[in-house]
Amino acid sequence: MKNKFALVVIIAFASLFTSACGFSMLSQKNSSVNIYGRYKKYNNISQIFIKPFKNLTYKSGVGVYFSNNLAYYLNTSTDMFTANQGDARYYLTGKIVSIQNSVMSxxxxxxxVEYMITATVQVSLYKTSGKIIFQNVNISSSAFYYNYINPLIAHKQEKAALKTVSKRVARKIAIFIESKRLIRNNNIKK
Known part of the structure; x- marks a missing residue:
């Protein structure tokens, strides 16, 4: 009898653990693109300076916060960006077009209780001479956060979700720039 009870408890615990973790793992990976390692060979597209993004949303202060997160991630995770405007060969500019909160549960x-925050950013890449590499490309990403009764905790959760979204957008920007470099190199070889 004890063996059956122990087996039932183990099965119940395992099923609860896997179902709960499965939901949180899926929700954390929503709309994300992963970049692993440090990329060093960008041929022509390197030394990109990130200008502060313009905030076109109703949330004040988000432009600086979002730009700082993007610049930090792109400067620390890839070698194609520079923090010195004098060394730049390219400028990355952007606008935060929208930030939307949607109720999930x-x-x-x-x-x-649970919200999804979605941010849409419009980015452009220019040479320092003014030549357009790409212009007005929309990139968006989402993240989930929980709302608590205490507004300070809810604000902190929303800010953490915005940080996650800005990292995901930064990854997508780096991948988009890398894809442009690959297309450009293939056209040069032909």
Whole structure:
């Protein structure tokens, strides 16, 4: 009898663990693109200086916060960006076009518990001479966060979600620039 009870408890624990972790793992990976390692060979596209992004949304202060997160991630995870404007060969400019909060789940009393925040950014890459490499490319990403009764905690959760979104957008920007370099190199070889 004890063996059956122990088996039932182990199966119940395992099923609870896998179902709960599965949901959180899926929600954390929503709309993400991964970059692994440090990329060093960008041929013509390197030494990109990131100008502060313009904030076209209703959230004040997000432009600076978002730009800082993008610049930090791109400067530390890839070697194609520079922090010195004098050394730049290219300028990356951008606008934060929209930031939207969507309710994902409610409690039993119709209070929102989980939100999804989605940010859309429009980026352009120019040579320092003014030549356009690409212009007005829309990139967006999302992240989930939980709403708490305490507004300070809810604000902190939203800020952490924005940080996650800005990292994901930065990854997508780096991949987009790398794809442009690859296309450009293939056209030169032909």
């Amino acid at each position: 409610y409690t039993g009393v119709a209070a929102a």
